[in-house]
Amino acid sequence: MKNFDTVSLSFCGGSHDHGRCVITAIKAAEELCHSKGVRLTDARKRILELVWDSHHPVGAYDVLSKLSQESGKTAPPTVYRALDFLLEQGLIHRIESLNAYVGCAHPAEDHAGLFLICNKCGCAAEVHDETIDQTILTKASNLGFRPEQRTLEVRGICPDCQNPQ
């Protein structure tokens, strides 16, 4: 299985070049959309960038207000439509426990991430673990349940917030 060690970088204190992080994500999104034959329009791309602005999940209305600042009056459906598109393409994830959205670090792959969300700084890290997936799927099918989507969110304290400088 692919190594997702990079996730640890996305805890808030992990000093990484986030500009680069965004550029990579956008480029991956462009390629993915191209290969799928779907359109990553300017609006969608811009909203994806705004979601990727940080590793903190952002609310739809946060995106809306940034967008309004730069492009003049914008209405909620503009944002929600783009978010829905991005969700469908697996380019972002929705964090249900926060009503917020966060960029997906590996959009081309498996789509049931586990999110570790810091209650202090608000950052979110996406983790993949085959054992967790398997255990959950096995449990469900043992009960006769056919899984379609998963929401796995763990709230707590991230490493950086446990050991503040």
Add this chain to the structure above:
Amino acid sequence: MKNFDTVSLSFCGGSHDHGRCVITAIKAAEELCHSKGVRLTDARKRILELVWDSHHPVGAYDVLSKLSQESGKTAPPTVYRALDFLLEQGLIHRIESLNAYVGCAHPAEDHAGLFLICNKCGCAAEVHDETIDQTILTKASNLGFRPEQRTLEVRGICPDCQNPQ
């Protein structure tokens, strides 16, 4: 570990005596509150009953409208305050992916259930599995993350909806 086979009963088609199910839950709630020295007031008890009305998660405003019907005009804070209390005591769970609430089948115990929620009929079953818990906790702590709360929700098709009569 305790056997939670009873969860399978809570899929919508499982014909069980739900009246009895509610009575049991309320009784357990009364005992639990008594033992904890917290007050299960009439309002709280009634709202717990309304949440337990079915195995489908119910929205706060569903509870509100039922309450308004039987007790005259009621405002949202009445409902939300009771729901918050019930959540704190572990008597109900919040289903984040539905913005809805559902009765907890074993309030005295461990509090990180896994919910299997049917996309067809809307019923929700609470499952506990030590392996899942352990795997997730281990994964988190390997990454230096200290878990506090968990939201584990699997949406899909329940056994009854897979094999309709």
Add this chain to the structure above:
DNA sequence: ATGTAAATGTTATAACATAACAGTAATGAA
């Protein structure tokens, strides 16, 4: 160029949740 489907703009409103403050009821100490 033009018909069609996809995307976006716009207005209004639905659905979910809380802030803030006033009033009432339960509880325990004097």
Add this chain to the structure above:
DNA sequence: TTCATTACTGTTATGTTATAACATTTACAT
């Protein structure tokens, strides 16, 4: 028993998140 304190409830207003419905524009294939 009274009083003070705290917990609980009522009420009004408002904040936050999300979608319905319909008009308009844009992209694309023919």
